[in-house]
Amino acid sequence: MTVGSKQAPRVLITGGAGFLGSHLVKSLLSGGNEVIVLDNGSTKNLEDVKSNPKLEIIQASVTDPFPSHILASRIYHLACHASPKQFGLRPLEILETCYTGTKNALEAARKWNARILLASTSEVYGNPEVCPQPETYNGNVNCFGPRACYDEGKRVVEALAFAYRKQYSVDLRIARIFNVYGPGMPASDGRVVCSFVDAAIHSRDLVITGDGAASRCFQYVSDCVEGLRLLMESSWSKGPVNIGSETETTMAKLAGIVVQRLAAQKLGRSSRIVYKDAVEDDPQRRRPDWGLARRVLGWEPRVSLETGIDRTVAWFLAAEDACR
Numbered sequence: 001m002t003v004g005s006k007q008a009p010r011v012l013i014t015g016g017a018g019f020l021g022s023h024l025v026k027s028l029l030s031g032g033n034e035v036i037v038l039d040n041g042s043t044k045n046l047e048d049v050k051s052n053p054k055l056e057i058i059q060a061s062v063t064d065p066f067p068s069h070i071l072a073s074r075i076y077h078l079a080c081h082a083s084p085k086q087f088g089l090r091p092l093e094i095l096e097t098c099y100t101g102t103k104n105a106l107e108a109a110r111k112w113n114a115r116i117l118l119a120s121t122s123e124v125y126g127n128p129e130v131c132p133q134p135e136t137y138n139g140n141v142n143c144f145g146p147r148a149c150y151d152e153g154k155r156v157v158e159a160l161a162f163a164y165r166k167q168y169s170v171d172l173r174i175a176r177i178f179n180v181y182g183p184g185m186p187a188s189d190g191r192v193v194c195s196f197v198d199a200a201i202h203s204r205d206l207v208i209t210g211d212g213a214a215s216r217c218f219q220y221v222s223d224c225v226e227g228l229r230l231l232m233e234s235s236w237s238k239g240p241v242n243i244g245s246e247t248e249t250t251m252a253k254l255a256g257i258v259v260q261r262l263a264a265q266k267l268g269r270s271s272r273i274v275y276k277d278a279v280e281d282d283p284q285r286r287r288p289d290w291g292l293a294r295r296v297l298g299w300e301p302r303v304s305l306e307t308g309i310d311r312t313v314a315w316f317l318a319a320e321d322a323c324r
């Protein structure tokens, strides 16, 4: 990929120590960019690049005004808890991060005359009534359901961003990201791929919530990073762009793939697939319409689910070894 290699701008990444953010940080550093991370969480994911002189890590919340010395010309605004497990635990914090955190990021973009890319989500489509979902679909969201803090929070992110563009001509990109997975996602995160992989490598049950027919389109993290970087450097600023895979997988199929890929490694692990009650307001189907991303970015995901799961399993096994 040649994105960003021409001028290598100074880049701020909020949430740069998180799962997706840390992959983006490493990708930009290897492209020669100076990278500033603003994050109030653990920086464990950045351990291997911490001594890179082109990286600065600022441990602070996005809900506080950004330090003015940063002066980046590109801002990737990723900071926000993204696992449904967190939606019930810290709904007010998530809403605050979405509103105040995004307002601070947009203020910084306005003052520094920087381009900003906001990480939105497929969750803005809620439990969609059309499939696949094009960016023009307005969604079907329950504004007081258990996922409301995140779904509505991210809808406010988009609304705020477009208000800033209208009033202050902020240079804006919005990515609606669909189900990312891969190495670096903690076992305790709660999202399905890492939960299944962690269960399978420890010979525990893989727990499907619901009847197993709910589906998602999973994208491997390096594909997502490439999509985000292409969008940032593209001239497309009219509206949000779906960044996701079109390959739809049911939870029953996903569980089967994880069990089968682990079995192929002959590590002596074995798990059962069990079913529990469905969780309230769990979207049943989600699948991006790719047309816009393909047309304006020339992007589509490259890593198959099987390959991505193999790499994720390898990472979980290596992390387990490192803890011994």
Ligand SMILES: O=C(O)[C@H]1O[C@H](OP(=O)(O)OP(=O)(O)OC[C@H]2O[C@@H](n3ccc(=O)[nH]c3=O)[C@H](O)[C@@H]2O)[C@H](O)[C@@H](O)[C@@H]1O
Pocket: 082, 083, 084, 120, 121, 122, 123, 150, 177, 178, 179, 180, 190, 191, 192, 193, 195, 196, 207, 208, 209, 210, 214, 215, 216, 251, 279, 282, 283
């Ligand atoms: O990437 C997205 O588009 C969004 O996906 C996630 O939400 P969700 O799709 O519900 O992701 P998971 O928590 O991984 O759940 C996917 C499906 O697996 C099921 N699941 C989850 C965990 C588990 O152990 N077992 C299980 O069957 C869930 O009920 C759901 O049907 C998060 O809300 C967001 O981070 C993100 O923006």
